[in-house]
Amino acid sequence: MADTVIQQIKDRLDIVEVVSGYLKLEKTGINLRANCPFHGEKTPSFFVSPSRQSFKCFGCGESGSVFDFIMKMEGIEFGDALRMLARRAGVQLPSYHPETQTKRNRLYEICEISCRFFEKQLHSSQAGRQVLKYFTGRGLAAESIKQWRLGYSPDQWRCLSDFLVGQGYQRAEILEAGLAVASEKSGDSYDRFRGRIMFPVLDLSSQVVGFGGRVFENEKLKTKDEKKEENAGAKYINTPATPLYDKSRVLYGLNFAKLAIRQKDSCILTEGYMDVILSHQAGFANAVATSGTALTSLHLKTIKRYTNNLLMAFDADAGGNMATQRGISLAISEEFNVKVILMPQGLDPADVISQNQQQWANLIDGAQEIMSFYFATALNSFDASLPSGKKQIAQFILPHIKKISNAIVRAHWVQKLADILQVSEGAVVEEMARLKLENNSSPHNITADSADNKNTNINTEVKSRDTLLEERIVSLVLNYPSGLDFIDEAHLELFSLNGAKEIIKTLKSHPVESPESAQVVCRQLSEQNKEVESFLEDVLFWSEVQSTEDSFVEIQLCLEQLKTVVARQNLQEIARGIRQAEANKDVERLTCLMRQFNELSKGII
Numbered sequence: 371m372a373d374t375v376i377q378q379i380k381d382r383l384d385i386v387e388v389v390s391g392y393l394k395l396e397k398t399g400i401n402l403r404a405n406c407p408f409h410g411e412k413t414p415s416f417f418v419s420p421s422r423q424s425f426k427c428f429g430c431g432e433s434g435s436v437f438d439f440i441m442k443m444e445g446i447e448f449g450d451a452l453r454m455l456a457r458r459a460g461v462q463l464p465s466y467h468p469e470t471q472t473k474r475n476r477l478y479e480i481c482e483i484s485c486r487f488f489e490k491q492l493h494s495s496q497a498g499r500q501v502l503k504y505f506t507g508r509g510l511a512a513e514s515i516k517q518w519r520l521g522y523s524p525d526q527w528r529c530l531s532d533f534l535v536g537q538g539y540q541r542a543e544i545l546e547a548g549l550a551v552a553s554e555k556s557g558d559s560y561d562r563f564r565g566r567i568m569f570p571v572l573d574l575s576s577q578v579v580g581f582g583g584r585v586f587e588n589e590k591l592k593t594k595d596e597k598k599e600e601n602a603g604a605k606y607i608n609t610p611a612t613p614l615y616d617k618s619r620v621l622y623g624l625n626f627a628k629l630a631i632r633q634k635d636s637c638i639l640t641e642g643y644m645d646v647i648l649s650h651q652a653g654f655a656n657a658v659a660t661s662g663t664a665l666t667s668l669h670l671k672t673i674k675r676y677t678n679n680l681l682m683a684f685d686a687d688a689g690g691n692m693a694t695q696r697g698i699s700l701a702i703s704e705e706f707n708v709k710v711i712l713m714p715q716g717l718d719p720a721d722v723i724s725q726n727q728q729q730w731a732n733l734i735d736g737a738q739e740i741m742s743f744y745f746a747t748a749l750n751s752f753d754a755s756l757p758s759g760k761k762q763i764a765q766f767i768l769p770h771i772k773k774i775s776n777a778i779v780r781a782h783w784v785q786k787l788a789d790i791l792q793v794s795e796g797a798v799v800e801e802m803a804r805l806k807l808e809n810n811s812s813p814h815n816i817t818a819d820s821a822d823n824k825n826t827n828i829n830t831e832v833k834s835r836d837t838l839l840e841e842r843i844v845s846l847v848l849n850y851p852s853g854l855d856f857i858d859e860a861h862l863e864l865f866s867l868n869g870a871k872e873i874i875k876t877l878k879s880h881p882v883e884s885p886e887s888a889q890v891v892c893r894q895l896s897e898q899n900k901e902v903e904s905f906l907e908d909v910l911f912w913s914e915v916q917s918t919e920d921s922f923v924e925i926q927l928c929l930e931q932l933k934t935v936v937a938r939q940n941l942q943e944i945a946r947g948i949r950q951a952e953a954n955k956d957v958e959r960l961t962c963l964m965r966q967f968n969e970l971s972k973g974i975i
């Protein structure tokens with residue numbers, strides 16, 4: 371990007387005005403000051419200089435221009451900060467692909483106009499006014515309804531589509547924005563959202579990129595085409611993947627929550643739109659939710675820009691939910707500090723807040739560390755005084771301990787488990803070493819085998835980092851077969867799951883050009899190979915749509931991470947061999963292993 375464009379943005383924007391949108395600045399001489407948003411402090415050490423158009427914190431050392439402030443504050447890269455500030459300054463950025471830029475702008479316009487349409491329907495239609503009563507009954511304030519731009523979609527065939535066509539947009543564009551669905555028979559299209567409460571999904575710049583729609587009064591759909599719609603009758607439906615909206619990346623409410631997350635150094639992760647809105651209304655503005663999907667690594671990457679601390683709001687039965695277990699395991703593998711907000715039976719956060727805001731505050735204050743949650747679950751399920759109970763407690767907890775990447779934290783929980791079971795730490799470590807998580811992609815089914823157990827069945831899902839990476843790589847190449855070009859024989863050697871390896875080898879030897887062809891080949895392969903069949907069941911969890919370019923980048927990143935994970939596993943094996951050689955005073959073997967250890971260590975950053 372030309373320096374002249376950057377300078378033009380700086381000339382048009384006052385850093386004081388930009389920073390004031392985030393912090394309360396107070397005058398001090400020729401400068402302004404505030405408490406630093408990048409580290410906790412009670413005495414202001416963050417200064418903004420109008421004359422230099424820069425900021426400086428004398429506490430943590432952060433400093434720079436308006437671009438640096440936005441990048442740090444929003445947790446974004448320079449390109450995103452440039453686009454955000456250019457939009458604010460009214461500066462048109464040059465584009466290498468003007469036709470693509472024009473297309474995206476029109477999709478943004480369609481989403482914005484649709485949002486306004488839904489907002490108007492909420493206040494002006496008879497059904498919309500019933501929705502307003504529903505909002506009031508749930509405890510929503512008028513300010514919250516306005517802030518979150520809630521609306522209502524009329525229960526009509528093409529109400530929104532016809533309105534947008536009247537505004538000059540093509541039906542093909544409305545389909546691409548995810549607001550309409552193509553009819554299989556007629557080739558025409560109809561509105562995706564009908565008779566639903568509308569929750570606009572906003573990006574970090576608070577631009578509308580998609581919608582979530584909640585059915586209102588469970589009204590039945592009347593036409594044959596509507597009844598054939600894939601999501602017809604579902605309580606919630608969401609915008610599908612579009613050039614603007616990727617559910618694996620977008621977090622509902624993050625545009626409003628990002629500052630609070632940074633200030634509180636924690637993120638509350640809930641399951642529903644109302645959970646987020648009412649949490650913010652109750653003063654817990656660090657709450658977000660996934661939008662139409664389970665938690666993904668891309669969600670976690672986004673959250674990591676602001677905090678390493680996750681508070682996950684569970685439903686009362688969510689401890690056994692596979693998708694939740696995957697999310698927890700993924701967050702732990704990404705070295706988040708995870709705590710669990712345990713919900714009362716049958717209630718979600720929105721219910722709790724509507725009834726008693728103080729109870730929600732108490733639940734957050736009482737959030738359990740995830741390992742404490744697992745310990746409590748196991749001890750409530752099995753009898754630690756019996757040998758069989760001790761065995762099953764260990765079987766339940768050890769897979770979770772083994773997933774912890776930090777050796778010190780892992781040792782802490784090993785010690786605690788040993789104390790509870792009244793056995794030596796060595797016995798716990800030995801049993802944990804016998805777990806074959808790295809080569810096992812199926813769920814652990816721990817079944818009580820004694821009448822003395824307090825619970826007869828516990829089902830938990832634990833996956834190692836390399837397993838998750840292999841699943842992710844395969845899911846990406848199934849959706850984007852051209853990505854197979856990035857995988858060579860050396861990469862295949864890194865795969866520990868036979869199902870994953872067999873799929874990659876087969877697809878490379880039988881070139882395919884489309885996701886449909888790739889999945890046909892895999893289905894045929896699964897009929898002959900049970901390991902492939904089992905593996906595909908897990909891979910389907912990852913199915914999603916994103917840009918081809920992003921997918922290719924992610925495939926390469928996953929391959930690099932897999933290489934590092936495997937190298938670290940090999941280092942652990944060599945380290946065990948070194949300890950044995952030292953104990954046996956085997957100098958020759960010790961020398962050989964030390965050399966291997968040093969050579970392998972050089973490849974790990």
